[in-house]
Amino acid sequence: xxxxxxxxxxxxxxxxEFSDISLxxxxxxxxxxxxxxxxDAEVARFCSWEPYSNKEAALNYIKNSVLxxxxxxxxxxxxxPIGAVSVTKNSGSDICRGELGYVLASQYWGKGxxxxxxxxxxxxxxxxxxxxxxxxxxxxxxxxxSQRVLEKAGFEREGVLRKYYMLKGKSRDMVMFxxxxxxxxx
Numbered sequence: 001x002x003x004x005x006x007x008x009x010x011x012x013x014x015x016x017e018f019s020d021i022s023l024x025x026x027x028x029x030x031x032x033x034x035x036x037x038x039x040d041a042e043v044a045r046f047c048s049w050e051p052y053s054n055k056e057a058a059l060n061y062i063k064n065s066v067l068x069x070x071x072x073x074x075x076x077x078x079x080x081p082i083g084a085v086s087v088t089k090n091s092g093s094d095i096c097r098g099e100l101g102y103v104l105a106s107q108y109w110g111k112g113x114x115x116x117x118x119x120x121x122x123x124x125x126x127x128x129x130x131x132x133x134x135x136x137x138x139x140x141x142x143x144x145x146s147q148r149v150l151e152k153a154g155f156e157r158e159g160v161l162r163k164y165y166m167l168k169g170k171s172r173d174m175v176m177f178x179x180x181x182x183x184x185x186x
Contacts, residue, residue, distance in 0.1 A: 020079075021077060021113055026066050028062055031055055033081040034081065036105045037105040037106070038052040043104070050168075071086060071089075072084065073085050073086070075102070075117040077108070085103075087100055087101075089132075098136070099137065100118070100121065100137040101137070102118065102146075119153050119186065121135075122154065134178055135155075135180075136176060137178075138174045138176055139175045151177075153186060154185065154186035
C-alpha cells in the first residue's frame with residue numbers, strides 16, 4: 001500500500017465528523033510523525049517504553065519491530081499518522097486470543113480518535129484473523145482515558161488483575177478488557 005493511498009473501506013470510519021480517521025501500515029517515511037508521540041513523556045507514561053530521544057533509535061524500532069509485526073497500523077487523521085494500534089497474536093493453546101495496544105499523540109486525546117481506531121480494528125481483525133475469538137486489552141488502573149476508550153468501543157471490563165505487570169520498575173494493577181468475535185459490534 002502506498003503511503004498516501006486511501007485505505008480500504010473496512011479500515012476507514014465514514015459518515016461522521018471522524019470520517020478522516022483511517023488505519024494503514026506505519027512506514028519509515030512516517031518518522032517525523034512518529035516522533036511527535038514517541039518523544040512525549042506524557043504519552044509514554046502508561047507504556048512499557050521510555051520516550052525516544054533520537055530519530056535513529058526510533059527508526060531502528062520501526063525497522064526491527066514495527067515493519068515485521070503482523071498487525072501494526074498507524075492511526076491516521078487525513079492520512080497523516082497521529083498514533084498507532086497493534087494486535088499481537090498469541091500462539092499454542094492461546095492462539096484464540098490477541099492483545100490490543102494503542103498510542104496517540106497527546107494533542108489528539110479526548111477527541112474520540114482512538115475510540116474510532118479501536119472500532120476499526122474490531123471491525124476487521126476477526127475477519128483478517130479468523131482463528132481469533134478474543135481480543136483483549138490490559139490497561140493500568142490509573143489510565144482512566146484508555147479504559148473509557150475500550151468501554152466506548154464495546155469491550156467488556158472483566159476485572160482488575162492485581163500486581164499483574166511491571167511498569168517502569170513498579171508492579172501495577174491492571175484492568176482486563178475483552179471483545180469476543182461473537183460480541184455485537186458498536
